[in-house]
Amino acid sequence: MKASCLCGGVKFEIEGQFEYAGYCHCTECQKFSGSANSAFGGLKKEQLTVVQGKELMAYYTKYPGSHVAFCSRCGSCLLNEKIDWDTTNIRLGLLDDATENEPNFHVYVAYKAPWHHWEDALPKFDELPE
């Protein structure tokens, strides 16, 4: 799969499929995305290659060991990861191709935006499940 930011400056290639995909409603994702939640897919770090625009990628450290990445030219949210974990969570809105792993759960629903209402049959977790 291929993925890119709004300006096209940052381009990714993804090997294989996501390990998991879901919606995160935590307050950090609300702020980072400027929206109600973030749709994300989890990858092993070696599945994700930056093929263009590495120099445009800027990082914000949320707390020691955990950062988010965004495009410094267009501001697109790119990914979040814990530095010593072997997985990275990329924002699904960046995908240029369809994915077989559509989001199939909601996490941090306890923190959802009070104005955001939706109905679906997917599992909902107040926090992060095991």
Ligand SMILES: [Zn+2]
């Ligand atoms: Zn960009």
Ligand SMILES: [Zn+2]
């Ligand atoms: Zn979140």
